[in-house]
Amino acid sequence: xxxxxxxxxxxxxxxxxxxxxxxxxxxxxxxxxxxxxxxxxxxxxxxxxxxxxxxxxxxxxxxxxxxxxxxxxxxxxxxxxxxxxxxxxxxxxxxxxxxxxxxxxxxxxxxxxxxxxxxxxxxxxxxxxxxxxxxxxxxxxxxxxxxxxxxxxxxxxxxxxxxxxxxxxxxxxxxxxxxxxxxxxxxxxxxxxxxxxxxxxxxxxxxxxxxxxxxxxxxxxxxxxxxxxxxxxxxxxxxxxxxxxxxxxxxxxxxxxxxxxxxxxxxxxxxxxxxxxxxxxxxxxxxxxxxxxxxxxxxxxxxxxxxxxxxxxxxxxxxxxxxxxxx
Amino acid sequence: xxxxxxxxxxxxxxxxxxxxxxxxxxxxxxxxxxxxxxxxxxxxxxxxxxxxxxxxxxxxxxxxxxxxxxxxxxxxxxxxxxxxxxxxxxxxxxxxxxxxxxxxxxxxxxxxxxxxxxxxxxxxxxxxxxxxxxxxxxxxxxxxxxxxxxxxxxxxxxxxxxxxxxxxxxxxxxxxxxxxxxxxxxxxxxxxxxxxxxxxxxxxxxxxxxxxxxxxxxxxxxxxxxxxxxxxxxxxxxxxxxxxxxxxxxxxxxxxxxxxxxxxxxxxxxxxxxxxxxxxxxxxxxxxxxxxxxxxxxxxxxxxxxxxxxxxxxxxxxxxxxxxxxxxxxxxxxxxxxxxxxxxxxxxxxxxxxxxxxxxxxxxxxxxxxxxxxxxxxxxxxxxxxxxxx
Numbered sequence: 001x002x003x004x005x006x007x008x009x010x011x012x013x014x015x016x017x018x019x020x021x022x023x024x025x026x027x028x029x030x031x032x033x034x035x036x037x038x039x040x041x042x043x044x045x046x047x048x049x050x051x052x053x054x055x056x057x058x059x060x061x062x063x064x065x066x067x068x069x070x071x072x073x074x075x076x077x078x079x080x081x082x083x084x085x086x087x088x089x090x091x092x093x094x095x096x097x098x099x100x101x102x103x104x105x106x107x108x109x110x111x112x113x114x115x116x117x118x119x120x121x122x123x124x125x126x127x128x129x130x131x132x133x134x135x136x137x138x139x140x141x142x143x144x145x146x147x148x149x150x151x152x153x154x155x156x157x158x159x160x161x162x163x164x165x166x167x168x169x170x171x172x173x174x175x176x177x178x179x180x181x182x183x184x185x186x187x188x189x190x191x192x193x194x195x196x197x198x199x200x201x202x203x204x205x206x207x208x209x210x211x212x213x214x215x216x217x218x219x220x221x222x223x224x225x226x227x228x229x230x231x232x233x234x235x236x237x238x239x240x241x242x243x244x245x246x247x248x249x250x251x252x253x254x255x256x257x258x259x260x261x262x263x264x265x266x267x268x269x270x271x272x273x274x275x276x277x278x279x280x281x282x283x284x285x286x287x288x289x290x291x292x293x294x295x296x297x298x299x300x301x302x303x304x305x306x307x308x309x310x311x312x313x314x315x316x317x318x319x320x321x322x323x324x325x326x327x
Numbered sequence: 328x329x330x331x332x333x334x335x336x337x338x339x340x341x342x343x344x345x346x347x348x349x350x351x352x353x354x355x356x357x358x359x360x361x362x363x364x365x366x367x368x369x370x371x372x373x374x375x376x377x378x379x380x381x382x383x384x385x386x387x388x389x390x391x392x393x394x395x396x397x398x399x400x401x402x403x404x405x406x407x408x409x410x411x412x413x414x415x416x417x418x419x420x421x422x423x424x425x426x427x428x429x430x431x432x433x434x435x436x437x438x439x440x441x442x443x444x445x446x447x448x449x450x451x452x453x454x455x456x457x458x459x460x461x462x463x464x465x466x467x468x469x470x471x472x473x474x475x476x477x478x479x480x481x482x483x484x485x486x487x488x489x490x491x492x493x494x495x496x497x498x499x500x501x502x503x504x505x506x507x508x509x510x511x512x513x514x515x516x517x518x519x520x521x522x523x524x525x526x527x528x529x530x531x532x533x534x535x536x537x538x539x540x541x542x543x544x545x546x547x548x549x550x551x552x553x554x555x556x557x558x559x560x561x562x563x564x565x566x567x568x569x570x571x572x573x574x575x576x577x578x579x580x581x582x583x584x585x586x587x588x589x590x591x592x593x594x595x596x597x598x599x600x601x602x603x604x605x606x607x608x609x610x611x612x613x614x615x616x617x618x619x620x621x622x623x624x625x626x627x628x629x630x631x632x633x634x635x636x637x638x639x640x641x642x643x644x645x646x647x648x649x650x651x652x653x654x655x656x657x658x659x660x661x662x663x664x665x666x667x668x669x670x671x672x673x674x675x676x677x678x679x680x681x682x683x684x685x686x687x688x689x690x691x692x693x694x695x696x697x698x699x700x701x702x703x704x705x706x707x708x709x710x711x712x713x714x715x716x717x
Contacts, residue, residue, distance in 0.1 A: 025492075051491075051492055056529075057525070057528050057529060057532060059521070059525045059528065061481065061521060061522055061525055062481060062522075062525035062526070062528065062529050064481075065478065065480075065481025065482060065484075065485065065522060065525065065526070066481050066482075066484050066485030066488060066526075066529055067485060068481070068482050068485055069481065069482040069483060069484060069485020069486035069487070069488065069489065070485040070486070070488055070489045070492075071485075072464075072470070072482060072485070072486050072489075073485070073486045073488075073489025073490065073492075073493070074489065075489055075492070089521070092475060092478060092522070093478065093481065093522075096475050096478065097473075097475070097478055097482070100459075101471075102686050102687070102688070102689070103459065103686050103687055104459040104460045104471055105460050105463075105464065105471055105686075106458060106459075106460070106461075106685070106686055107685070107686040108463045108464065108465070109464065109471075110689060141687050142687055142688070144688070164689075165689040166688045166689050196692070243692035243693060243694050243695075244694065245693075246693065246694075247693075
């Protein structure tokens with residue numbers, strides 16, 4: 001076990017992937033000498049060369065479009081989109097090309113492309129640097145969408161995403177890049193949880209609290225605070241947003257009878273809406289309260305001096321938890 | 328500024344091109360009258376049989392196209408994108424390809440598909456609504472048709488970057504000295520797309536072995552070239568840092584020669600070339616389009632005189648390289664191919680409904696399995712009443 005920040009764990013995972021498969025490439029803006037604006041690819045170009053760790057021109061559609069071509073040639077490109085709000089110029093290539101090629105080709109073509117996107121707010125950034133665009137991709141059939149929440153998962157999940165034969169949109173919680181955790185860098189990913197599985201991050205009995213990415217830590221902190229008030233919250237890290245691991249979710253909700261979903265993305269038509277609908281269908285007779293959602297407002301992301309009001313925090317999450325006991 | 332008349336506004340919004348192409352900038356090896364002319368940069372070593380084969384290609388793909396239009400009119404196809412008028416650009420460039428070269432087409436490259444050995448019936452699948460792409464791109468080195476304008480130029484460039492990483496560039500193509508190139512097809516309208524411009528940037532800075540083959544057929548549905556560019560399209564290449572040239576797109580020999588040379592340059596590691604094949608879309612954009620709403624019949628008449636097939640026929644007859652029996656045999660074969668395509672289209676089966684759920688992911692997800700099972704059960708529920716749900 002090694003103690004690593006989430007950012008360093010991703011770096012270690014990428015390094016393993018580059019070592020294990022000569023077809024793995026890294027491409028993006030500033031990923032080479034600079035090591036990426038968050039230093040996730042630090043040192044990789046030095047060790048693997050400019051042909052495998054590629055500083056690209058500044059055009060996101062070009063990054064994803066050429067990655068598709070490289071994948072058609074047998075490569076496994078890992079694209080870095082520098083910030084969440086910069087992914088939209090690549091939307092056509094991701095949604096209309098990357099996601100649909102297997103279907104279009106009736107299974108003749110696999111595009112094992114991973115697209116890493118630092119996501120979410122809380123770092124005091126300017127506009128376009130704090131967004132949570134995951135639902136655009138969750139609603140696109142053909143893509144897998146995952147979000148890591150801690151260093152151990154980051155290390156394993158990035159490798160699993162790269163070796164996956166489907167395209168994967170890989171969200172990285174940028175305000176957690178510097179969070180440290182124990183990472184087993186030796187035994188590799190053989191014993192890791194499946195990429196499409198949710199994980200019970202904290203066991204509890206009274207209410208199921210679902211989150212992913214940056215809010216997993218917030219939810220764990222909320223659960224610990226609630227223990228002091230005698231409320232026993234189970235926290236589930238969804239990890240995979242598409243497909244959703246409904247089995248883990250419903251098993252928990254059937255035990256607790258209550259469910260709250262938290263995300264930074266707007267509540268309106270967010271992942272919580274899909275979870276609520278499915279939990280209601282599948283756990284109707286077990287529910288003591290409606291599934292409640294807590295998340296961003298139906299607004300663009302606000303200026304950073306007031307972002308704390310937009311981002312769900314411990315108090316807003318516990319407020320939603322409390323409300324599930326009011327029915 | 329006050330705009331005083333509608334005319335002034337129009338002039339301001341539609342500036343005339345500042346430069347025009349001189350006739351000598353157009354690479355041409357066969358005039359519309361069928362006369363062979365030499366070009367110092369493009370010597371041609373095609374045999375009489377080679378040229379007869381190209382003539383055959385041109386006639387057959389036009390016949391397939393005509394047949395497809397009829398099939399659409401009769402309700403057998405949902406839509407068809409005709410290549411009428413662009414046969415030479417496609418056959419010339421298509422026949423210049425080596426077996427290992429990779430093609431990234433738009434949705435109109437029926438002639439190139441023919442050169443890559445794709446059964447025309449496979450093309451009809453897409454337009455009939457039976458599949459989104461009916462062939463294995465790896466088998467034919469011909470990627471699936473791409474419908475979003477210009478997207479495939481980036482795929483072509485990325486693929487070319489893969490060729491570089493495989494060490495399959497710079498060799499002579501023999502004894503393991505691999506040499507492969509990529510060709511990306513697109514139209515004049517596509518040159519305005521960001522993706523095409525990004526592909527130019529990428530190909531240039533990475534020196535990727537890709538040939539950009541632009542069929543300038545003068546019209547992007549209803550928009551004339553003047554809505555896309557104030558300079559001749561081939562001149563755009565210079566700003567990106569690689570050579571561009573304009574070829575007579577209705578001259579199959581010239582299209583063959585310039586493409587062969589550009590592909591060879593790419594294989595040798597000299598990087599990309601932009602070829603602007605100057606041609607004309609003789610038909611509608613697709614069968615849903617009505618070009619009489621936006622262009623004059625007189626324009627069509629001018630281009631009819633530059634027909635890509637007639638000039639080859641005239642050349643073969645004049646030089647005694649083909650007998651009347653040859654032309655009769657080609658016409659008979661065209662009739663046969665047309666009949667076969669027609670029959671195959673009309674008897675093409677719809678895919679089974681549950682195939683909707685296939686090939687979304689490498690393995691079906693739990694949600695897909697559930698939806699498939701539920702819908703299968705729903706369909707089954709009609710079985711008791713004679714399977715009405717099917």
